[in-house]
Amino acid sequence: MSTPLRQDHAPPLRGLKALTTAFQFMSDPIPVMRSMYQERGLISAFGKVNPLSRHERLVVMAIGPEYNRQILSAPDIFRAGGIVVQGPQGSAHQRIRFGLISMNAEQHRQQRQLVMPLFHKKRVEGYGDAIVELTAQMLDSWREGEQRDIWCDMQALALRVASMVLFGGSDTEEAYQIGQMMKEWLSMGCSLRVQFFQVNAPGTPYRRLLDHAEQVEARVRAMIEHRRRDGIDGRDMLSILVHARDTNGTAMTEDELIGQVNVLFGAAHETNASALTWTLLLLSQHPRIMAELLDELERWLHGDAPRIDQLHHLALLERVIKESLRLIPPVVWSTRIVDQPVTLGPYHLAKGSKVIYSQYMTHHLPELYPNPERFDPDRWLSTEPSPYAYLPFGGGPRMCIGYAFSMTMLRITLAMILQRYRLSLVPGARIDRKYAVTLSPKYGMPMMVHKQDRQFTKEIPRGNIHEMVDLGTH
Numbered sequence: 332m333s334t335p336l337r338q339d340h341a342p343p344l345r346g347l348k349a350l351t352t353a354f355q356f357m358s359d360p361i362p363v364m365r366s367m368y369q370e371r372g373l374i375s376a377f378g379k380v381n382p383l384s385r386h387e388r389l390v391v392m393a394i395g396p397e398y399n400r401q402i403l404s405a406p407d408i409f410r411a412g413g414i415v416v417q418g419p420q421g422s423a424h425q426r427i428r429f430g431l432i433s434m435n436a437e438q439h440r441q442q443r444q445l446v447m448p449l450f451h452k453k454r455v456e457g458y459g460d461a462i463v464e465l466t467a468q469m470l471d472s473w474r475e476g477e478q479r480d481i482w483c484d485m486q487a488l489a490l491r492v493a494s495m496v497l498f499g500g501s502d503t504e505e506a507y508q509i510g511q512m513m514k515e516w517l518s519m520g521c522s523l524r525v526q527f528f529q530v531n532a533p534g535t536p537y538r539r540l541l542d543h544a545e546q547v548e549a550r551v552r553a554m555i556e557h558r559r560r561d562g563i564d565g566r567d568m569l570s571i572l573v574h575a576r577d578t579n580g581t582a583m584t585e586d587e588l589i590g591q592v593n594v595l596f597g598a599a600h601e602t603n604a605s606a607l608t609w610t611l612l613l614l615s616q617h618p619r620i621m622a623e624l625l626d627e628l629e630r631w632l633h634g635d636a637p638r639i640d641q642l643h644h645l646a647l648l649e650r651v652i653k654e655s656l657r658l659i660p661p662v663v664w665s666t667r668i669v670d671q672p673v674t675l676g677p678y679h680l681a682k683g684s685k686v687i688y689s690q691y692m693t694h695h696l697p698e699l700y701p702n703p704e705r706f707d708p709d710r711w712l713s714t715e716p717s718p719y720a721y722l723p724f725g726g727g728p729r730m731c732i733g734y735a736f737s738m739t740m741l742r743i744t745l746a747m748i749l750q751r752y753r754l755s756l757v758p759g760a761r762i763d764r765k766y767a768v769t770l771s772p773k774y775g776m777p778m779m780v781h782k783q784d785r786q787f788t789k790e791i792p793r794g795n796i797h798e799m800v801d802l803g804t805h
């Protein structure tokens with residue numbers, strides 16, 4: 332990223348320019364954030380006018396560790412608002428979107444306390460067998476010499492893993508089907524047509540979203556009912572949540588359970604699929620690093636799936652994942668709503684203003700990460716950024732609760748794929764980004780599957796991937 336022509340304290344963008352910027356931001360945020368940073372520095376803003384009240388609210392974009400700290404360490408001032416549209420009062424959509432991600436204050440603290448035990452180290456380690464089993468099934472279905480869309484494969488795998496650990500105790504196929512319905516709900520809820528056109532009339536995308544939410548809710552209610560009626564006390568997360576009690580002995584209500592499970596599922600699967608896919612692309616572009624990584628994997632694992640107690644030996648694998656999550660974080664920005672008047676940098680923000688912090692922009696600041704667009708896992712041998720300078724999983728009291736789970740899944744799955752197959756990008760492939768809550772490859776990730784013969788070659792892609800990563804000439 333080139334050094335910006337900083338104009339800190341620039342007045343907010345307004346009028347048509349603000350409107351087009353907001354629209355471009357929702358469809359492809361990285362170029363917008365980048366040009367705002369280049370023109371205006373670490374903090375900038377645009378005004379959003381409510382067409383009915385004509386009242387203006389500021390949307391502030393703040394970049395870098397200091398602003399991240401201010402925003403993320405004050406959850407009572409900068410409150411969460413959730414990622415999908417709110418939906419009508421009392422609707423199934425509103426219930427299923429209401430999980431940890433959109434809760435605040437005491438309710439957030441109480442519910443987080445109930446959900447956290449699902450992600451304690453021992454429990455997460457217990458999910459290792461499911462990850463190994465489902466990854467092995469996927470790899471058994473691949474054939475040497477074929478072309479595959481690795482993004483599709485990683486989504487299917489992450490969906491199966493999330494369904495299995497969340498509610499797959501007894502009926503994995505039922506779990507998978509519900510997972511697919513939730514996935515569809517999330518993608519409908521985040522589509523631009525729904526975001527900008529929330530009209531509850533027959534035939535509109537918004538109405539379809541609300542109808543779909545009713546079906547999702549009905550299926551999840553049936554699963555909860557099943558667990559209660561049959562006294563199922565399985566190891567899947569839903570069973571554990573049904574029986575969980577906070578320190579006052581209070582259990583979750585059924586509506587809370589529905590929201591939490593749905594949101595956990597949504598937060599879990601696309602993020603993992605995105606991280607796996609981008610890491611496999613980056614490795615395909617860096618043959619030397621790939622060869623060193625394979626040496627490490629074979630030295631410790633001898634071709635087998637890793638056991639949990641072996642993971643700590645895989646130091647290069649850990650650096651590769653860390654670097655991939657820095658360079659292409661699956662979540663590129665997150666937002667907060669201002670709940671009481673506050674000053675952030677040069678801006679005085681009224682209640683109701685919005686603040687955007689960006690994992691991607693922070694991770695690409697050259698003053699924090701020299702040559703930020705370079706994939707360099709070894710930079711982690713000599714750098715230890717603050718929690719607000721490296722935050723692929725967010726930070727502060729709302730930091731991602733799935734962090735340990737994801738790191739376990741990424742390490743196991745990558746170790747298994749890379750030891751068994753060599754993946755090379757299809758010549759001439761176009762890799763453009765697509766933004767929809769997570770960052771994914773717009774046209775998929777077409778790769779050739781070879782047996783692992785160490786014949787690493789590099790096929791440089793076309794497309795706007797080159798704006799994010801330095802991959803050499805193309």
Ligand code: HEM
Binds near residue numbers: 432599729731733734
């Ligand atoms: C590579 C994988 C993942 C990435 C990159 C990721 C990223 C993030 C980020 C950036 C946040 C903070 C968002 C904000 O500040 O508004 C977050 C929060 C959250 N994540 Fe993840 N996540 C991942 C995997 C998971 C998994 C596997 C789960 C659960 C099974 C999960 C559940 C959550 C929840 C519930 C929150 C909200 C926490 C709260 O507000 O208290 N995530 N995640």
